[in-house]
Amino acid sequence: MRVGIIGGGVTGIVAGYYLSKKGHDVVIFESEEDVGGLLGSYHISKGGVSYNIECFYHHIFRSDRELIGLIEELGLSERLLWLKGSTGYYVGGKLYPLTTPKEILKFPHLTLSDKVRLAALVLRTKFGSFDKLDQVRARDVIERIGGRRVYKNFFEPLLRSKFEDERKNISAAWLFGRIRIRSDRSAGGEHLGYMEGGFQYLIDRLKEEILKQGGKIQTDEPVTKILTEKGRISGLKSRKKSYQFDKVISTVSPRVLDAISDLDVGDLPYQGACCALFGLKRPLLDGIYWLNIAGDLPFGALIEHTNFAPRSWYGGESLLYVASYFQREDDPRWKLSEEAVTAQFIDGIKKLFPDFTADDINWWRITRTPDAGPIYRVGFKRLIKPYRTAIDDLYIAGMFSGANYPERSIEGSVRAAKACVELFEEDREK
Ligand SMILES: Cc1cc2nc3c(=O)[nH]c(=O)nc-3n(C[C@H](O)[C@H](O)[C@H](O)COP(=O)(O)OP(=O)(O)OC[C@H]3O[C@@H](n4cnc5c(N)ncnc54)[C@H](O)[C@@H]3O)c2cc1C
Missing domain, CATH: 3.90.660.20 (Protoporphyrinogen oxidase, mitochondrial; domain 2)
Known part of the structure; x- marks a missing residue:
């Protein structure tokens, strides 16, 4: 089956890897010069030293099972290292380390009673359904359980660094999800x-496998239109030419998808x-x-x-x-x-x-x-896009998929790609 994949980020290349492995005739279209998307890297060569370093900082968690499984499957396990990730907080002209419980206990911008309430809040994040948490603001839950100072002096900088002016609208589901995945902590830290050598190794190995399995990767070739005939996929038009496909998987953002298709997905912030x-x-x-x-x-x-x-x-x-x-x-x-x-x-x-x-x-x-x-605002969950779309044989997967709720991640994109490939196969067998 001829499959066109729009976007060569993690979702696109992981979907391309599994589909080409199953023998499908896959073509991945990427608008940039190389695949990788948000996980792409700079290639630095200075003073006789060369290395890859991600354009955006990245690390992963022990709970990222699908991603770790993929790294193993690709024979890259020896490259995956678990390193100490220390954190700190800069406030009032001073830098405070906040990695260990001891350092948190010494933090002067919270009282002892604040710290007890902070511990109660962290414990509380282990419970609760995302359906309910999606309906309330993170700020309200923090202030109710932890108090105003815990919000102002501990969580607000975190929310601000991630969502700036939108921080007041972020749901408790996002916050609880973030704290839950950070489980690999000991007294010495996380x-x-x-x-x-960087996550570029993962990208390069996926590329290599896709090509080995007969897939094609066409970079510097943005898709400009998803082509349909009588409500089903007929192909793709790129900046260079038009192609026929039996099925298409789009992994681009809702903004781009809105511009290149007749789907209306622009409601997702x-x-x-x-x-x-x-x-x-x-x-x-x-x-x-x-x-x-x-x-x-x-x-x-x-x-x-x-x-x-x-x-x-x-x-x-x-x-x-x-x-x-x-x-x-x-x-x-x-x-x-x-x-x-x-x-x-x-x-x-x-x-x-x-x-x-x-x-x-x-x-x-x-x-x-x-x-x-x-932006994981209150009520975000109902905006999540299903993998199947109103257009037959067009699937969508990416940071807007259920697998990336309540926070997007490399793991979420691997899971979205796998879930989409599974549905694709299910539909093909019908
Ligand atoms: C600052 C930052 C830090 C992050 N840190 C972490 C982290 O520490 N840990 C973690 O797990 N995750 C992290 N992430 C998230 C992670 O990078 C993403 O969840 C993941 O890489 C998304 O992959 P994707 O394929 O779904 O989307 P994208 O990477 O956005 O891929 C979409 C691709 O489509 C291409 N494209 C766009 N338009 C077109 C078109 N018209 N035609 C063809 N191609 C097109 C784009 O160029 C892009 O390559 C971070 C993200 C950011 C921004």
Whole structure:
């Protein structure tokens, strides 16, 4: 069966891998120069050292079973390492490590009674159905169980770094889901998964397998129209030419799908991301991997990748991500030049670390996308899109699928791709 796949992110290439493995004639169309989507990497070559590093910071969790299974299936298990992921919080001009229970106990911006209520809240997140949690705001649940200070001084920076002005509308389902997956904690902190050499290894191996199994990957070729005849798929039109297909799987965002098809999926709220990566001469965050920040800055978190993965992998440099999300098309982080946005980020870092100067920076890169993921507002669940669509033989899977609720992830995209392939096969056998 001839299958066209729109989008070469994780969902598209995992679907392409399983379908070509089953003997289908698969063609993946990707608008960019390479596949990988949000999990794509920079290829850095400096001073005799070459490495891949994700354009957007990534790590995985022990509970990511399908993804870990896929890594095993592809013979990459030895590359998957469980590294310590320390966290911290920058507030009132000071950086506080908040990884271990001991560090949380020492945190001066919560009283002892706040900390007891915080523990009660964390315990409470282990229970409750997402159907009900989807109907209430995270903020309300936090304030009810943990109190106002726990919201303001502990959770608000986390919600702000992820959803900025939308933080007040985020559902408790998102928050509870986030806390539930962070289960690999011990007294010494949390362990997170990362691949030695980067997740590019996973992307490259999937690409290799798809080609070996007879599939095709056509990069730099955006799909411009999903073609139908009498309510069923007939093919795809790309910027280059038209193709006939028996079935199509689209993995692009609702915004793009709306533009290239007659489906109406634009009701699903998405946000954009703007993320800079700096190659630094020296470490900045005092050993902390993930630093949430309270304050009025154009970013919500600083992530020092080399406080997670060893600096020796990167020629001894420190790699620092500046993480920010935006919700409006007129946001300066989307509209301004890369240079102007980077200058704003550098000014922001200087406010936090006054001894930081431009001389500390060896190089920088920036990646921006309007389609970084859904905004999990209250009531989001009913907006989730099923894999089958109103057009026969057209399937959709991606960050908007049930497998990615209540938070999108690489795991969710692997699960969405597998679920879609299963339905596809089920329909074919009918
Ligand atoms: C800042 C950030 C940090 C993240 N951190 C983590 C993390 O730590 N752990 C984790 O598990 N997940 C993380 N994620 C989420 C993870 O990256 C995504 O869930 C996953 O990569 C999504 O894959 P996808 O294939 O569903 O979507 P995408 O990666 O968006 O793939 C869609 C693809 O379609 C292509 N495309 C668009 N339009 C067209 C067109 N017209 N024709 C053809 N192709 C088109 C795009 O170029 C893209 O390659 C993070 C995401 C971001 C943004």
